[in-house]
Amino acid sequence: MGAPLSSWPWAGLGAYKYVLYGPLVAKVAQEWREQGGAPTDSWCLHLLLLLALRSLIHQLWFSYANMLFFTRRRRVVPDGVDFHQIDAEWDWDNMVIMQTLLGAMAISSPLFPAMSELRAWDPRGWAVALLLHVAVSEPGFRWAHRALHRGPLFSRYHSKHHSSPVTQPLTSAYGTPLESLVLTLAMAAPLAGAFLVGAGSVSLVYGHIFAFDYLRCMGYSNVEVISHRAFQAFPLLRYLIYTPTYLSLHHQEKDSNFCLFMPLFDLLGGTVHPRSWELQKEVDQGKNDRVPDFVFLAHVVDVVSSMHVPFAFRACSSQPWTTRLVLLPLWPIAFCLMVLQVLCSKTFTVSFYCLRGALHQTWTIPRYSFQYFIPPMKDGINRQIELAILRADRMGVKVLSLAALNKNEALNGGGTLFVDRHPDLRVRVVHGNTLTAAVILNEIPGSVKEVFLTGATSKLGRAIALYLCRKRIRVLVRFNNDQTDQW
Incomplete structure (x- = not known):
């Protein structure tokens, strides 16, 4: 008791x-x-x-x-x-x-x-x-x-x-x-x-x-x-x-x-x-501030999910996302904020976490998913992404990862648009596939001469296999007959 x-x-x-x-x-x-x-x-x-x-x-x-x-x-x-x-x-x-x-x-x-x-x-x-x-x-x-x-x-x-x-x-x-x-x-x-x-x-x-x-x-x-x-x-x-x-x-x-x-x-x-x-x-005076080691550059999914941000309601943001009826009365306010962000907002920090001593931050482009498919907004979105990359470069961020639609091939070629435009960038601009490939390749010892690769028909697997071949490492691939047309 x-x-x-x-x-x-x-x-x-x-x-x-x-x-x-x-x-x-x-x-x-x-x-x-x-x-x-x-x-x-x-x-x-x-x-x-x-x-x-x-x-x-x-x-x-x-x-x-x-x-x-x-x-x-x-x-x-x-x-x-x-x-x-x-x-x-x-x-x-x-x-x-x-x-x-x-x-x-x-x-x-x-x-x-x-x-x-x-x-x-x-x-x-x-x-x-x-x-x-x-x-x-x-x-x-x-x-x-x-x-x-x-x-x-x-x-x-x-x-x-x-x-x-x-x-x-x-x-x-x-x-x-x-x-x-x-x-x-x-x-x-x-x-x-x-x-x-x-x-x-x-x-x-x-x-x-x-x-x-x-x-x-x-x-x-x-x-x-x-x-x-x-x-x-x-x-x-x-x-x-x-x-x-x-x-x-x-x-x-x-x-x-x-x-x-x-x-x-x-x-x-x-x-x-x-x-x-x-x-x-x-x-x-801000002396407690710290430059992030890694930045995840995200975007807003839709109006409802925008109310799931960490600074809204802890009871919602601390749980997996789902549509909550209690938030529906706030939908008009969230919609007005969406319009305001299009007119005058810039990339902002949403959340952070520390992993093995490294500071990871999530920055958000103030654009919503449906806006990525509106042709007149394409240049404005790319401009927002470019400014975020340049800001991260000035700050000394080591890696910036483009999330979801920010790496759209039709939008900016998976981020190559910005790397080609700014060849002297110190920050590494990546996205999920390239970052995963880099992690896997980094784990392969330099003395290895042969690699057996499974799941190679995926976009990620093909990229890893081609990179290893360029390094004169023999790659063995196992796949079914109906997958050969993907190579």
Whole structure:
């Protein structure tokens, strides 16, 4: 049996956990029917709106953090996210569910009578919330966070959160119920104080929760978003707001940088990592960037598959592609983006991975499959491919592989058009067949005088056989009688 509050009570429900929102939805539906319109004075409605908007904040930050064409040079940890981390964080929204349910309990609690009155704005509440955040939430969270790093509390609870090697915006909500309760108390304390003194308002609830989630997602984004020049111009600012680099150092080394949002409390407690600002400057200047060893130059298949990119929805992009009905409402947006890409887009980085120490990136030509068969677009597509090859050559990329229709014989002769046009290219322009042939030929020892080849009737097999013959290596081929006409 696990430790108390180390697992979620609805973990066995899977996707059916969202049934927990049923009572809130039913309450809003009842009030809507009774009032003949949207019950804008209902806290239940506001809780559901907060749920949707908070999920949107996490999704937007996730999309931005994984748009490598914007963020590649400012990534704090250069490694990618593996499937083990994706599986572990799959139910990242458990904390949001818990906070929504606790909020539903709070609005009906006699401890907060002021919540029965829905005021849109009260400046006193904002002042009280800010004061309580600095005086209670920040030091309280840091104390609890540091306690979670000690002895059994870490091994039974907090180690799960630190099992994610590369922080992502969704990692900010990933953890055990105990950790989520600590974070919920830090977020709720300023709101509770404002309502207890009768200064709470709807705008305060929305504003405080949005700011809290925004800063959490920013810190976990793994992308440096604050310029080091801001800290140079205003040195005290570095103690008022943390950075993604600051939090990444905590995740990596675990013995420093415990604060919620304000490093001031780490400074007072003597737990600021000494390289926090030096490393932040290096990341912001792009010194963490690396030239890829290999580039796969792809293109978009169709409008539906374009929504399967890594920076869209993790639940879709982390699984094999299939048409998902939930994405169909976004089809008009994807179609408009397709038109926009034709008008003003250029090749961009979509994904990457590391294999045996080599960095592999996927670049995408902003053209869709059907456009390759429109004659007037042929020159424009070749121009995009040529610019990508020249860019890779300038960067120092070793190998660039043309994918699918980018190597079409009718389009550019399998890439020979660009090699002939630029004979001094340092980057090796290949495609699947030529790259496979090169790998096979490289494995043949130089002392070999005879090779027995199977499958030689394929285009790849014939290319290998002809190359070996030119090298004066005897080639033995086995094929059926009905295959002789292919030679």
